[in-house]
Amino acid sequence: MKRESKAQSDLYEAVFAALAHPARRRILTTVNFEGGAMQAGEIAAMFEHAWPTTTRHLRVLVEAGLLHDERRGRARVYRIDRKRLELVRDWLAWFSKDPG
Amino acid sequence: MKRESKAQSDLYEAVFAALAHPARRRILTTVNFEGGAMQAGEIAAMFEHAWPTTTRHLRVLVEAGLLHDERRGRARVYRIDRKRLELVRDWLAWFSKDPG
């Protein structure tokens, strides 16, 4: 296995930071469970905190590439990018067997 | 698959938060690469930041259960707990196939 490149570690950076907050992990699992896409309003309704707080979490997830957003009329749809989650699996691979 | 229990989500909480910082991820990969255990001093030497900063990161990792520490004379040895990393894999399993 190659040494972790700079660009690669930057991606890890955003993804792991995004996953650090429970609300953001819940957004991901729920959107996934609901078929991979949900409107902002549906997502916001899951939480007790105010809507702008959810908007902020959504932005973090989008910036990490874990979600993509798309306008649908006056709604906004957030769709999960499962490929980006693979990055986490990739990182875990460093631990899967003893060092060679 | 069962719904995520409270205790379980608390574990996730600590683990994901611990993995959010690049220094802490580097500690884990390096300790793993070096055979699973390293002394505090060796770990601190990897970084440009001051030793107390490393001590703090180590504490976060221990509290997340990702490392365990043990005194060895006047040194302290940190050992990786690979089982705890499985928690991350477990969480990722929520995404491995379409909702049923």
Next chain:
DNA sequence: CAATTACTTCGCCATATGGCTAAATGACTG
């Protein structure tokens, strides 16, 4: 037992994060 080694703990400070309300935007509806 005094000094040194190997760390950790303490207290401080700057920045980042995550919450809020109020205001702005952009699309649809009458």
Next chain:
DNA sequence: CAGTCATTTAGCCATATGGCGAAGTAATTG
């Protein structure tokens, strides 16, 4: 085109995080 709906942006504030140097502790060494 005025109003409403869905959502974001702006600006504010409290707390959490991560850095530091200085001081403390526990084991080993002279």
